[in-house]
Amino acid sequence: MWTLYRLRPADWQALWDSQDGLCALCFTGLDETRMAVDHDHRCCPGERSCGRCVRALLCRKCNTNVGWLEAQPNHDFKSFLELLHDYVDRRALRVTDLDAELARHGNARPARVSVERDRTKPL
Incomplete structure (x- = not known):
């Protein structure tokens, strides 16, 4: 953590604890090995941070x-x-408007047709 984000273990732990181990955006549980340290790229472009611009811990999806x-x-x-x-x-x-429009004209959306296929034969 120090090399990339200038976070000492105690700094990282404080960040983790302040977020209760949750992503700061979507609040899903974070995995310590699969999460991202978000920082302001206007301060530090690229992957490395000075440490002052670290914003929060995010899941990878939110960080992306x-x-x-x-x-x-x-x-x-x-x-x-x-x-x-x-x-x-x-x-x-x-979708709602389509259903309302169809109902207004006395029509209904066609039901989905379920077709069973013989799974023993290839498609």
Whole structure:
């Protein structure tokens, strides 16, 4: 930890304890061997940190997402999150609207057809 993040064992343990061993973003349990130390890349670009810019411990998935977001032009997180929220809302509503529209015209969405196949024969 010292070489990459300038964290002494006591510093790392304090960070771990302050987060109760959970990812600071999604609150899933962290595995001490499979987690990331997140730091501000505006301070220290690359994998190494001065130690002052360490933000939190993250699971790998959240760390990847934070890294992707930070790589976007202008770091416009708020706009991105608003767009993401709108996108998810639109996608969720689309199915509901389709069902409502079909019902209004006296139609129903076709039921899914389950087809059993003979699993002893190759496809």
